[in-house]
Amino acid sequence: MSANYLETMIKRDEIDRYYQNGRDFIDDDAIRAEIADNAKPDKARIRDILQKSLAIETLQGPDVAALLSVEDPELLAEMADVAWKVKHKVYDNRVVTFAPMYISSYCINRCRYCGFSADNSRGLRRCLTQEEIKAEAEAMIRLGHKRVMAVYGEHPMTGADFISKSLETIYSAKVPGRHEGAVNCVRRINVNAAPMSVDDLKKVHEAGIGTFQVFQETYDHKAYAAMHPADTVKGDMGWRLTCMHRAFDAGIDDVGLGVLFGLQPDWKFDVAAMCVHARELERYSGIGPHTFSVPRMHAASGSEVANAKSNFTDDDFFRAVLVLRLSVPYTGLIVTARESKELRDRCVRIGLTQMDAGTRIDIGGYAAGNKDQKIDEQQFLLGDNRSLEQMIVDLAKQGIITSFCTAGYRCGRTGGCIMDALKTGREGTFCKINAVLTYREWLDDFASPESIRACEPVIEAELAAIKEMYPKFYPVVMERYNRICAGERDLYF
Numbered sequence: 001m002s003a004n005y006l007e008t009m010i011k012r013d014e015i016d017r018y019y020q021n022g023r024d025f026i027d028d029d030a031i032r033a034e035i036a037d038n039a040k041p042d043k044a045r046i047r048d049i050l051q052k053s054l055a056i057e058t059l060q061g062p063d064v065a066a067l068l069s070v071e072d073p074e075l076l077a078e079m080a081d082v083a084w085k086v087k088h089k090v091y092d093n094r095v096v097t098f099a100p101m102y103i104s105s106y107c108i109n110r111c112r113y114c115g116f117s118a119d120n121s122r123g124l125r126r127c128l129t130q131e132e133i134k135a136e137a138e139a140m141i142r143l144g145h146k147r148v149m150a151v152y153g154e155h156p157m158t159g160a161d162f163i164s165k166s167l168e169t170i171y172s173a174k175v176p177g178r179h180e181g182a183v184n185c186v187r188r189i190n191v192n193a194a195p196m197s198v199d200d201l202k203k204v205h206e207a208g209i210g211t212f213q214v215f216q217e218t219y220d221h222k223a224y225a226a227m228h229p230a231d232t233v234k235g236d237m238g239w240r241l242t243c244m245h246r247a248f249d250a251g252i253d254d255v256g257l258g259v260l261f262g263l264q265p266d267w268k269f270d271v272a273a274m275c276v277h278a279r280e281l282e283r284y285s286g287i288g289p290h291t292f293s294v295p296r297m298h299a300a301s302g303s304e305v306a307n308a309k310s311n312f313t314d315d316d317f318f319r320a321v322l323v324l325r326l327s328v329p330y331t332g333l334i335v336t337a338r339e340s341k342e343l344r345d346r347c348v349r350i351g352l353t354q355m356d357a358g359t360r361i362d363i364g365g366y367a368a369g370n371k372d373q374k375i376d377e378q379q380f381l382l383g384d385n386r387s388l389e390q391m392i393v394d395l396a397k398q399g400i401i402t403s404f405c406t407a408g409y410r411c412g413r414t415g416g417c418i419m420d421a422l423k424t425g426r427e428g429t430f431c432k433i434n435a436v437l438t439y440r441e442w443l444d445d446f447a448s449p450e451s452i453r454a455c456e457p458v459i460e461a462e463l464a465a466i467k468e469m470y471p472k473f474y475p476v477v478m479e480r481y482n483r484i485c486a487g488e489r490d491l492y493f
């Protein structure tokens with residue numbers, strides 16, 4: 001990649017302006033020292049910290065470090081119990097579902113762990129045309145999806161203009177529903193893409209996105225440099241680290257952070273550092289991340305790094321999710337279908353808030369109706385291949401309602417407004433009611449009679465809880481619920 005190209009892509013002044021004293025906000029030595037200094041907290045201190053989590057306070061570094069050091073199974077069980085309560089207080093009893101749409105496998109970067117790396121000559125390269133994007137969206141809608149995560153590699157073909165156009169195309173896709181005259185569509189698109197300049201982020205913002213995600217992969221400067229060649233755009237760690245500051249300056253007030261666990265051996269460092277990033281965003285804009293994602297490195301075509309055995313275990317993964325849930329209590333937590341059903345079930349019980357299902361990550365895989373995974377055509381391999389319907393029924397059997405709610409974004413409950421509502425538990429009320437309304441819609445439009453029977457008890461339990469918790473509001477909820485039962489769609493609070 002030429003030096004000129006790097007200069008065009010990376011705006012140096014849009015990095016430097018967010019640095020303090022010429023440095024980025026991740027001080028590796030300070031984070032490691034904090035973890036070492038808090039390695040032996042007593043039970044009383046952990047219980048004090050848990051009270052802060054229950055009060056939906058963002059934890060400071062020493063408290064995060066103390067939680068990371070807990071090994072005692074009894075104390076871990078107490079933490080899990082509090083994590084469940086925190087999640088219920090903020091997001092109630094629902095898990096939101098979405099599905100990723102991988103739009104292009106072209107990438108100019110050469111990340112050593114990725115099947116889409118420009119160095120990987122084995123993988124099939126493909127970028128969907130606008131017609132193919134529409135067909136892909138229609139196929140996803142037919143499966144019952146309402147929330148799409150559009151995923152793009154970093155390439156001149158898939159810059160801000162292409163992303164904006166593709167969002168317009170996805171929103172334009174419409175599919176007739178089961179009821180006469182009913183039309184199903186994608187109601188919200190979140191975007192996972194490369195870091196952009198403020199001007200490009202403004203374009204994407206104007207196209208109407210939900211959450212804008214950029215994963216840091218690792219916050220460890222040395223490990224980052226080892227995995228991302230310096231002569232690539234992604235090799236500039238500062239450009240990536242400051243992306244969400246630029247997003248806020250571009251008017252995007254809903255952002256998602258993530259790290260790729262297993263990329264470097266010290267997972268505790270990356271948990272602590274992602275919490276530093278959350279606090280830095282709160283400091284900068286008053287708005288923390290809406291979501292944390294916790295992908296883990298999985299086998300990928302042509303990558304020795306990804307295919308090597310990792311020392312990051314399922315138990316480590318569980319603890320990482322647990323500490324994140326407690327450390328930034330207002331934040332949503334996404335555990336994707338990269339992980340097994342068993343591990344995702346464990347994470348549901350400690351406060352995971354979003355899961356994808358029926359996932360295809362080969363380019364054009366939904367429209368093609370592909371069933372098997374194709375290692376040379378996707379970025380990595382998946383661990384949970386359940387259909388959306390299977391996952392919804394499985395969650396129902398655990399008493400958990402699946403939500404297709406997109407109301408927050410469409411009612412303007414984003415940014416500082418949603419932060420406040422999440423911290424005070426007000427958003428949980430909307431989560432509860434909108435989960436019931438969208439669940440009813442989904443069951444009537446997409447589920448088999450058997451699945452409807454399996455899911456009805458969850459609706460009944462949720463409606464009974466709404467009646468008990470909000471007796472005055474209950475008739476208003478029932479009025480909309482009954483209209484949905486009669487075939488009306490897209491009603492929400």
Ligand code: SF4
Binds near residue numbers: 111116154234
């Ligand atoms: S991880 Fe992302 S940026 Fe790196 S090669 Fe893969 S698609 Fe490109």
